[in-house]
Each structure stands twice: as structure tokens, then as C-alpha cells.
Amino acid sequence: MSPSGTGVWAVVVAAGRGERFRGDRPKAFANLAGRPLLAESLERLDASPWIEALVVVAPVEWEEPAILLAEELGAGSVRAVVPGGATRADSVRTGLAEVPDEAAVVLVHDAARPLVPEEVVERVVTGLADGWDGAVPAVPLADTVKRAEGETVTATVEREGLYGAQTPQAFAADVLRRALAGGDDATDCAGLVEAAGGRVRLVEGDRRLLKVTTPADLALVEALLRAAG
Ligand code: C5P
Numbered sequence: 150m151s152p153s154g155t156g157v158w159a160v161v162v163a164a165g166r167g168e169r170f171r172g173d174r175p176k177a178f179a180n181l182a183g184r185p186l187l188a189e190s191l192e193r194l195d196a197s198p199w200i201e202a203l204v205v206v207a208p209v210e211w212e213e214p215a216i217l218l219a220e221e222l223g224a225g226s227v228r229a230v231v232p233g234g235a236t237r238a239d240s241v242r243t244g245l246a247e248v249p250d251e252a253a254v255v256l257v258h259d260a261a262r263p264l265v266p267e268e269v270v271e272r273v274v275t276g277l278a279d280g281w282d283g284a285v286p287a288v289p290l291a292d293t294v295k296r297a298e299g300e301t302v303t304a305t306v307e308r309e310g311l312y313g314a315q316t317p318q319a320f321a322a323d324v325l326r327r328a329l330a331g332g333d334d335a336t337d338c339a340g341l342v343e344a345a346g347g348r349v350r351l352v353e354g355d356r357r358l359l360k361v362t363t364p365a366d367l368a369l370v371e372a373l374l375r376a377a378g
Pocket residue numbers: 162163164165166167177206233234235236237238240241258259260261262361362
């Protein structure tokens with residue numbers, strides 16, 4: 150697959166309330182180096198030669214600021230801005246409804262992961278070759294993993310073979326549509342595709358793709374952004 154005339158659409162989900170973040174605005178509009186958090190991933194995905202068009206799923210009542218942001222960025226591949234739903238899967242479903250049937254591949258990306266390296270976009274898209282239904286960027290877990298009940302440790306989990314799954318995740322569009330029609334019980338889209346019997350593979354992720362959950366994460370992302378210059 151080559152980047153020209155890709156048939157690849159991306160859905161950027163940005164509609165989370167960010168309850169662990171506790172800001173005065175939705176997390177996607179938190180200030181990252183003087184711009185809304187959402188600006189970073191929007192600009193990067195818009196610039197990717199692998200992506201033909203983008204759908205932004207904005208927080209309810211923040212559609213207008215999201216449209217203005219896309220205009221300010223000159224993000225010409227944004228085709229639609231829609232309000233999100235109660236769960237992440239609902240938000241993905243709403244975004245996917247804007248993706249035309251002709252699109253062969255859909256990327257789903259969390260706006261909460263602003264630092265999207267172009268290589269990762271390429272890896273997930275090309276990773277769908279050979280009949281895979283989904284390609285997920287992942288990094289091996291670095292910490293020792295404990296299971297606990299309350300504060301009591303009940304087990305130390307074998308770390309070998311465990312990965313942290315990131316976004317953007319790429320899927321064959323028809324498979325993703327079917328998986329979303331079926332279920333809601335997963336923290337990422339790959340989980341839904343797996344549950345529907347889809348073949349999902351891992352590709353190499355990137356530690357810079359960390360997810361902004363707390364204000365400390367935002368400070369870390371800002372430091373990485375400044376270091377990259
Ligand atoms: O809440 P969490 O950080 O896990 O959400 C992951 C991504 O999904 C975020 O970018 C968030 O904006 C998005 N999301 C959404 N609609 C929801 C919940 C989360 O678009 N109802």
C-alpha cells in the first residue's frame with residue numbers, strides 16, 4: 150500500500166470529560182504549550198500523507214471551538230466535527246458514521262495522546278497488509294505488574310508478553326463497523342475487534358505517545374515537545 154489516494158480515514162476522539170484531569174474545560178482543550186491539546190494530534194494527522202481525511206469527535210458543546218481550531222490550523226483534511234457520546238465506543242461510533250463506505254481503512258486516535266510520530270501512523274497502516282483486521286501500536290511494559298485487592302498485593306503478574314496498547318489503531322473499516330455494532334465493553338477499539346473474532350496484530354509503538362490523564366502528564370508532554378524543538 151502506498152500513501153497516494155489512500156482510502157484511509159482517521160477518527161480523532163476528543164470527547165472525554167477528563168474526570169481525572171479536573172480542569173475548567175474538557176481535557177482536549179487543556180493548554181499544551183499555548184494551544185489546545187487537540188491541536189497537536191490534529192495537526193500531525195492532517196500532515197500525514199497516509200491519511201486522506203479526518204473526523205473529529207468533540208466534547209458536547211465544544212464542536213464550534215473544534216471547527217475553529219481546525220480552521221486556524223489549516224487542517225484541510227478535516228471533513229466533519231461531531232459531538233461525542235457517553236462512552237469512548239459511542240464516540241467512535243458517532244465518528245465512524247461520518248466515514249464514507251468507500252474508505253477501506255479507519256484509524257482511531259485518542260486526542261489525549263498528542264505526540265503522534267509519523268512513523269507510527271505508517272506502521273499501523275502498512276501493518277494491515279496480509280489480511281490483518283487491526284494493527285495496534287504497543288510498547289513492552291517496563292514496570293513490574295502487581296495485582297491487588299485494595300492495597301493488598303495478591304499476585305505479581307509475569308511481565309513477559311505484556312504490552313501497553315496505544316493509538317492510533319488501524320482497522321479494516323468493515324471489521325471495525327461490525328465490531329462497534331456488537332459491543333461496548335472495551336477500553337480500546339482493538340478490544341472490540343478482538344471480541345468480535347478479528348485478527349489484531351501489534352506493531353512497534355512509541356513511548357512519546359503517552360496518554361495525558363493528569364496535569365503531570367501534560368507537563369511531561371510539554372517538556373518532550375519543547376525538547377523536540
Ligand atoms: O478517558 P480516556 O482518557 O481513557 O479517553 C481516551 C480518549 O477517548 C480521549 O481522547 C477522550 O477524549 C476520548 N473519549 C471520547 N468520548 C468519551 C470518552 C472518551 O471521545 N465518552
